Amino acid sequence: MTDTQPKPIFSRLAAALVLAIALAGTVAPAGAADNFYVVRDISVDETASSAAAARTVAVRKGQERAINALFRRLVPLPYHSSLPELDESMITPLVASFQVANERTSAQRYLADLTFEFKRDDVRKLLRNNMLPFSESIADPVLILPVYQEGERAYLWEYPNPWRTVWVDIVDYGLRPQEPDSLRDDWAQPMIQPVLVPAGDLTDIKAINVNQALNLDPVALSAIQEIYGASSVEVVTARARTDADGTLLLDVTRLRPDQETPPAVQTYKGSEDREALMQSVIFDLLARMQEDWKRQNVLDFSVETTLAVTTDISSLADWLAIQEKVQGLSAVSKTEVKDLTVQQAFWYVTFVGNMDQLTAALAQRDLALADQGGYWTLNPK
Known part of the structure; x- marks a missing residue:
């Protein structure tokens, strides 16, 4: 059920300690946001x-x-x-x-x-x-598998793979553009869509090879995804070539298991410096990923909803942890406990945006929001 106006009504609580917990949950701190x-x-x-x-x-x-x-x-x-x-x-x-x-x-x-x-x-x-939409949501990390193609061969872990080397330089070693100031300032901040690049050690090599990556083998992708605890895996291929007028080109393709249409090849132009071209391409790809995530999670402040949810309580520590996770969400403006016992909480969660955004944000914090035949439950996954 949903309510348009929260009603701060408290029933009798099981103990004074539980009452203290309830009162502690009536004000939402800014938290992780x-x-x-x-x-x-x-x-x-x-x-x-x-x-x-x-x-x-x-x-x-x-x-x-x-x-x-x-x-x-x-x-x-x-x-x-x-x-x-x-x-x-x-x-x-x-x-x-x-x-x-x-x-x-x-x-x-x-x-x-x-x-x-x-x-x-x-x-x-x-x-x-100023009527400006914005998003404060940070995604779970995406694992990138950089595959470099040259002639009839493809390289993932094999040497040479200059494409993977540049990804590592940017993602792991913090290579950043130095000018203009605005671009340098932007890239100095943590990504809202974090990206991981595998280390390429023996465990990675056993988990997936280049052919499995290019064919999006589900078993191999699942194995490498589990190793790094990523939310998803994306295979990004690159092939360098030279145009008829001598211009250096880089053909890039993004392969994802959830793609419904064949992936498109995007061609980038650059100077004679292949590494510099690869750097600019990766910065462009990363910027697009940040913007895609941001657009998907823009908060609509014109709609505010109060949702009544029930949460099972196994211990004081677990209950406090759940409250902290929920209150730390940028979409959540307030929480208010209506009824609380040593086994269960019935509380209000007031949020902006839509239900899908709230459900996805909670899932990122390992919380499951579910409609149980007319009433909502909010529990750890």
């Missing part, structure tokens, strides 16, 4: 009349770059042209705190890496006032 509002590694380098003056300029410019990076991370790409332009007097009240690392100074120069934490509620209000 707070991490979304921390913008890391904004590298600044400013020169002024003194090191102190340069530091003031660096912090001012740094917080402006940080809030813009946060906006770009929250809001889908088609709406970036409508992002609010804020001056210092508007940005500073949004900053909850900031930290400094790798600080270096000279007589007139200041260099540092700045990390800013912004006030979640205030930023959300600003975006909603």
